[in-house]
Amino acid sequence: MFEKYFTERIKKTPSSFIREILKVTQNPEIISFAGGLPNPISFPQEELKISMNRIADKYGAKIYQYSTTMGLDSLRQFIVDRYKKIWNMDITVDNVIITTGSQQALDLIGKVIVNEGDSVLVEKPSYLGLLQAFCVYGANYVTAKLNDDGLDIEDLKNTLKTYKPKIAYLIPNFQNPTGITYTLENRKKIFDVIKDEDMLLVQDDPYGELRFEEGERIPYIGMNLSEKNIYLGSFSKIVTPGMRLGYIIANKELIKMLETAKQAADLHSNIFGQYLISDYLHNNDLDKHIEKIKHLYKTQANAMVSAMEEYFPSNVKFTRPKGGMFTWVTLEEGKDVMKLFDEAIKRKVAFVPGHPFYVNPLNVNTLRLNYTNADSSTIRTGIEHLADAIKQL
Amino acid sequence: MFEKYFTERIKKTPSSFIREILKVTQNPEIISFAGGLPNPISFPQEELKISMNRIADKYGAKIYQYSTTMGLDSLRQFIVDRYKKIWNMDITVDNVIITTGSQQALDLIGKVIVNEGDSVLVEKPSYLGLLQAFCVYGANYVTAKLNDDGLDIEDLKNTLKTYKPKIAYLIPNFQNPTGITYTLENRKKIFDVIKDEDMLLVQDDPYGELRFEEGERIPYIGMNLSEKNIYLGSFSKIVTPGMRLGYIIANKELIKMLETAKQAADLHSNIFGQYLISDYLHNNDLDKHIEKIKHLYKTQANAMVSAMEEYFPSNVKFTRPKGGMFTWVTLEEGKDVMKLFDEAIKRKVAFVPGHPFYVNPLNVNTLRLNYTNADSSTIRTGIEHLADAIKQL
Numbered sequence: 118m119f120e121k122y123f124t125e126r127i128k129k130t131p132s133s134f135i136r137e138i139l140k141v142t143q144n145p146e147i148i149s150f151a152g153g154l155p156n157p158i159s160f161p162q163e164e165l166k167i168s169m170n171r172i173a174d175k176y177g178a179k180i181y182q183y184s185t186t187m188g189l190d191s192l193r194q195f196i197v198d199r200y201k202k203i204w205n206m207d208i209t210v211d212n213v214i215i216t217t218g219s220q221q222a223l224d225l226i227g228k229v230i231v232n233e234g235d236s237v238l239v240e241k242p243s244y245l246g247l248l249q250a251f252c253v254y255g256a257n258y259v260t261a262k263l264n265d266d267g268l269d270i271e272d273l274k275n276t277l278k279t280y281k282p283k284i285a286y287l288i289p290n291f292q293n294p295t296g297i298t299y300t301l302e303n304r305k306k307i308f309d310v311i312k313d314e315d316m317l318l319v320q321d322d323p324y325g326e327l328r329f330e331e332g333e334r335i336p337y338i339g340m341n342l343s344e345k346n347i348y349l350g351s352f353s354k355i356v357t358p359g360m361r362l363g364y365i366i367a368n369k370e371l372i373k374m375l376e377t378a379k380q381a382a383d384l385h386s387n388i389f390g391q392y393l394i395s396d397y398l399h400n401n402d403l404d405k406h407i408e409k410i411k412h413l414y415k416t417q418a419n420a421m422v423s424a425m426e427e428y429f430p431s432n433v434k435f436t437r438p439k440g441g442m443f444t445w446v447t448l449e450e451g452k453d454v455m456k457l458f459d460e461a462i463k464r465k466v467a468f469v470p471g472h473p474f475y476v477n478p479l480n481v482n483t484l485r486l487n488y489t490n491a492d493s494s495t496i497r498t499g500i501e502h503l504a505d506a507i508k509q510l
Numbered sequence: 511m512f513e514k515y516f517t518e519r520i521k522k523t524p525s526s527f528i529r530e531i532l533k534v535t536q537n538p539e540i541i542s543f544a545g546g547l548p549n550p551i552s553f554p555q556e557e558l559k560i561s562m563n564r565i566a567d568k569y570g571a572k573i574y575q576y577s578t579t580m581g582l583d584s585l586r587q588f589i590v591d592r593y594k595k596i597w598n599m600d601i602t603v604d605n606v607i608i609t610t611g612s613q614q615a616l617d618l619i620g621k622v623i624v625n626e627g628d629s630v631l632v633e634k635p636s637y638l639g640l641l642q643a644f645c646v647y648g649a650n651y652v653t654a655k656l657n658d659d660g661l662d663i664e665d666l667k668n669t670l671k672t673y674k675p676k677i678a679y680l681i682p683n684f685q686n687p688t689g690i691t692y693t694l695e696n697r698k699k700i701f702d703v704i705k706d707e708d709m710l711l712v713q714d715d716p717y718g719e720l721r722f723e724e725g726e727r728i729p730y731i732g733m734n735l736s737e738k739n740i741y742l743g744s745f746s747k748i749v750t751p752g753m754r755l756g757y758i759i760a761n762k763e764l765i766k767m768l769e770t771a772k773q774a775a776d777l778h779s780n781i782f783g784q785y786l787i788s789d790y791l792h793n794n795d796l797d798k799h800i801e802k803i804k805h806l807y808k809t810q811a812n813a814m815v816s817a818m819e820e821y822f823p824s825n826v827k828f829t830r831p832k833g834g835m836f837t838w839v840t841l842e843e844g845k846d847v848m849k850l851f852d853e854a855i856k857r858k859v860a861f862v863p864g865h866p867f868y869v870n871p872l873n874v875n876t877l878r879l880n881y882t883n884a885d886s887s888t889i890r891t892g893i894e895h896l897a898d899a900i901k902q903l
Contacts, residue, residue, distance in 0.1 A: 119737055119763040122676070122710060124647075127622045132770040157571035165574070166566045173559045178550035181558070181750035217610055217754075217776040224775045228646060229520045249774040253621060254517075283515070317515060344512055357574035359781040361610075370512040377525040381642040382617045383610040387780040388752040 130252045134473040135245065142467040148499035150486040151467040153293070153442065156417075159410045160357050161397065168396040172389075180392045186376050186384060188215025188364070189391040195398050196350065196364055204340065211369050214376060217386045219323055219351040219363035221379075223250035223286075226319060226347065228378045229371070230284055231256050238276060238285035240268065242445075242474035242483070244293045244321065247286050258476040263295055265436065267303030273310055284317040289338060291324040291441025294474045294485040298439055301335050308339040321349040323363075324441035326407050329415035332439065344368040352394055354442070355407055360390035413489075414442065420493035421486065421500060428504035435486075442489045448482040452510050457484070460506035466499045523645045527866040528638065535860040541892035543879040544860040546686070546835060549810075552803045553750050554790065561789040565782075573782045579773050580765075581608025581757070582784040588791050589743065589757055597733065604762050607769060610779045612716055612744040612756035614772075616643035616679075619712060619740065621771045622764070623677055624649050631669060631678035633661065635838075635867035635876070637686050637714065640679050651869040656685070658829065660692030663699050670707055677710040682731060684717040684834025687867045687878040691832055694728050701732040714742040716756075717834035719800050722808035725832065737761040745787055747835070748800055753783035806882075807835065813886035814879065814893060821897035828879075835882045841875040845903050850877070853899035859892045 120128075135151065142149040172180050187193070193210040200206040216222040223246060231237060233255030239247065241260035248258065259280040262269040267289070276282070289299040299307070311318065320337050328334065339346065344367075351363035365375060379385070418438055425435050425446075434447040446468075448454060454470040461468065471483035488496060513521075528544065535542040565573050580586070586603040593599040609615040616639060624630060626648030632640065634653035641651065652673040655662040660682070669675070682692040692700070704711065713730050721727065732739065737760075744756035758768060772778070811831055818828050818839075827840040839861075841847060847863040854861065864876030881889060 119761060122623055122764075123767055124622060124625045126625075127767055127771055130770055130774055132773065154576055157575065160571055160574040162566070162570065162574070166563070169562050169566070170559070173555070173562070177555065178553055181553040181555070181752040182550065183547055183746075183751045217780075220774070221776040229517060230515055232517045232519075246774075246777070253771070253774055353576075357782075358576045359574040361776060361778070361780045368512060371515075374516055374520055377523055378520055378646070380525065381523055381613070381639075381646055382775070383614040383754060384639070385754070387610075387754045387783055389750075389783065389786075390780055393782075 126253050126255065130249055131473065135469055138467065138469060141462065147462070147465045147467050148491060148495055148502070149467045150488065150491070150499060151469050152487050152490055154490055155354050155358060155442070156410070156413060156489045158413050159355060161401065161406055164397055164401050165357070165393065168393050168400065172392045172396050176392060180389045182388070184385050184388040186380050188213070188386060189388065189395055191399065192391050192395040193364075195395060196366070200366065203334065204336065206340070206366070208366060212366055212372060214365050214372050214379065215386050215391060216363045216365060216379070217383055218353060218358070218361040219321065219349050220246050220250065221382065222349045222363050222365045223247050224253070225375050225378045225382065226365070227251045227254040227256070228382070229374050230317065235284070236280040236282040238282040238316070239476070240287060240292065241476070242294055242471060243286065243476075244288060245473040247321070248473070248476065260476055263292070263297055265297060267297070267299030268307055270306050270310060273307065277310065277314055277316070282316055284319060285311070286319045286321065287338070288321045290322055290335070291327065291438055293324070293441070294443055294469070294471070295445035296436045296438030296441055296443045297445070298335070299338070304335065304338045312339060317345050317347060319347045319349060323351045323354050326355050327411055327414060327442070328440035329411040329418065330439035347371070355403070355410065356394055356397065360387065360394060362386060362390055362394055416493060417488040417491070417496060418444070420496040421488040424497045424500035428501050430504070430507060433507060442487055444486050444488065446484045446486060448507065448510070450482060452482045454481050454484050457506055457510060460509045461503055464502040464506050466502045466506065468503070519646050519648065523642055524866065528862055531860065531862060534855065540855070540858045540860050541884060541888055541895070542860045543881065543884070543892060544862050545880050545883055547883055548747050548751060548835070549803070549806060549882045551806050552748060554794065554799055557790055557794050558750070558786065561786055561793065565785045565789050569785060573785045575781070577778050577781040579769050579778045581606070581779060582781065582788055584792065585784050585788040586757075588788060589759070593759065596727065597729065599733070599759070601759060605759055605765060607758050607765050607772065608779050608784060609756045609758060609772070610776055611746060611751070611754040612714065612742050613639050613643065614775065615742045615756050615758045616640050617646070618768050618771045618775065619758070620644045620647040620649070621775075622767050623710065628677070629673040629675040631675040631709070632869070633680060633685065634869070635687055635864060636679065636869075637681060638866040640714070641866070641869065653869055656688055656690055658690060660690065660696030661700055663703060666700065666703055670703065670709070675709055677712060678704070679712045679714065680731070681714045683715055683728070684720060684831055686717070686834070687836055687862070687864070688838035689829045689831030689834055689836045690838070691728065692731070697728065697731045705732060710738050710740060712740045712742065716744045716747050719748050720804055720807060720835070721833035722804040722811065723832035740764070748796070748803065749787055749790065753780065753787060755779060755783055755787055809886060810881040810884070810889060811837070813889045814881040817890045817893035821894050823897070823900060826900060835880055837879050837881065839877045839879060841900065841903070843875060845875045847874050847877050850899055850903060853902045854896055857895040857899050859895045859899065861896070
């Protein structure tokens with residue numbers, strides 16, 4: 118009845134499947150691998166309480182007043198310093214804009230870059246929040262398959278040739294939903310393939326700090342792609358998601374246009390939260406804090422992988438993440454993951470069926486498992502029950 | 511060079527003129543009437559500090575974790591209770607979604623309602639944040655003139671007949687930029703004119719609580735327009751703008767679609783801020799706090815109005831606000847307000863020229879003055895210097 122008023126763009130936008138699933142999983146008897154929540158251990162609660170009192174005393178009214186669209190200088194400077202230290206990136210605060218979580222970064226980039234009908238290259242499968250965000254702006258998604266070592270190079274070449282995408286969106290580290298990390302070799306090959314294309318490259322990296330298996334940080338794809346590179350980061354997985362603070366690093370001209378888009382979207386991000394996180398970061402050892410998170414996630418990931426090795430039938434495949442929050446399970450071809458979902462719920466285990474991560478979800482036999490919100494013995498029990506459900510298919 | 515990547519929609523979106531002006535006014539020698547900042551007296555700093563420590567102790571990790579897109583239940587319930595008490599509105603929490611400031615409310619409504627080319631009715635002059643927000647979605651703005659008592663009814667009728675707008679955006683109380691409040695009679699006439707039109711009506715009311723002159727609250731236009739009415743509110747002018755918390759009240763079907771749009775835009779608003787404001791509101795007397803703000807703004811507004819009466823040439827007109835934060839000055843026809851701006855800056859006074867508040871800013875002889883951020887004697891001095899500048903034209 119009221120529907121006639123709705124725009125075409127919003128009618129095409131999928132509402133989040135996961136949020137529907139989370140309603141099912143609110144039953145406390147259910148072991149849920151469906152969420153994507155960081156473990157509360159990653160919130161430095163005591164330190165944040167000290168910081169909030171300190172900023173209230175130190176800055177007074179400023180932490181409650183309107184502020185600048187670009188974001189708090191001291192927070193942007195922290196980001197600049199960290200990317201300089203880790204990556205030797207040649208940036209200043211003018212290359213950084215604070216966003217209301219990484220999700221807003223996606224929305225703003227969509228607003229500024231994606232014209233109706235523009236082709237957008239995404240991984241297959243990709244992050245569902247991106248699929249929602251650019252859908253609003255009329256993106257035509259085109260895909261390149263993900264393998265265990267990263268993007269499938271032949272598939273990438275074909276897609277580039279056929280569709281000439283304007284922009285690509287990739288999550289090279291501990292990808293959501295698959296947990297896959299692109300190898301250094303894969304990144305180099307991708308760079309060779311795309312370096313002469315007229316295509317912008319967004320690398321979203323919410324989990325990059327959470328490498329819990331040995332090995333070095335792997336450099337981004339084409340850090341010298343210059344003005345065509347756009348980096349996204351977030352404090353959600355290493356400090357707190359509740360503050361909704363992420364950021365975009367890009368060339369100054371693009372940042373300036375993103376500022377206009379952000380003015381129209383929410384004027385600026387919560388300034389209290391920016392003072393709070395900035396104070397926390399400048400007065401504590403972030404790396405030490407991250408070590409604690411990584412230690413826990415490693416234990417949990419290992420518990421899940423070894424339970425899957427023990428209980429799953431041998432024709433079920435799964436990824437072995439080296440960081441981040443997810444693993445990705447592939448059933449035998451022809452199996453219906455929605456049927457598995459029903460069987461699993463009967464056994465009081467929940468997960469996210471693969472559908473929302475695909476542009477065209479047909480014959481889906483994949484699922485995402487999150488391991489950051491249950492202890493090792495609960496994970497073991499849940500995987501055992503999930504294995505029983507798989508055997509019923 | 512990079513410009514070729516930008517979307518048509520963002521190239522058409524004006525960046526905020528005011529933010530450019532605010533850069534000029536950062537010189538501390540300048541008396542600025544250009545801003546739109548609430549006075550810091552409106553931030554209950556002591557009480558908020560108590561609340562932040564209380565929520566940290568009471569809710570622990572919850573105040574830092576991901577949360578629901580619709581917003582915190584206790585905050586939505588507070589809004590429901592207040593609108594029931596004041597307006598006897600028949601709503602539940604399902605009619606309310608929390609937004610990242612009112613600016614996001616505008617962005618989300620644009621996403622969900624405004625198709626490319628749809629006519630949108632706005633006041634002449636209108637709030638520049640709305641003009642930015644819907645521009646992104648291809649709005650075709652059409653206007654109805656503002657008189658001292660509200661919308662010009664004949665102009666409204668003509669515009670409705672000619673353009674059949676899909677949605678109207680009005681600020682009936684203490685309008686930004688003019689300070690004008692629609693009379694009860696004017697509201698009734700508007701309702702008679704629009705009640706059979708197939709048009710949604712957004713009433714944005716950030717200043718409604720700030721009536722400092724005697725008189726009752728005036729009901730919204732057509733509170734019985736039912737599903738076509740959309741109400742916007744905000745905590746920015748009565749508690750703190752820095753938290754970026756506003757809300758939309760509308761029919762459930764629309765709220766549900768706004769939820770999808772908000773998922774794609776920023777997942778949810780800062781949850782720490784929602785707990786904080788909710789705790790503050792449930793543990794303090796908001797009306798008593800608002801009295802303090804109104805008392806100050808009344809003093810400041812009176813200082814500005816009486817100084818204008820004393821110093822301005824008699825051919826200069828201005829509004830006499832009964833609440834809110836702004837007054838609106840109209841120079842003699844043919845005078846150029848940009849020239850006045852230069853003359854005023856020479857005399858160390860700043861204001862916002864009328865341009866950004868018009869859909870088609872031609873021959874602009876109007877300006878907006880804010881009185882909430884200077885004391886009475888500074889206001890007097892500033893108006894005296896502004897009067898000198900006017901006399902130079």
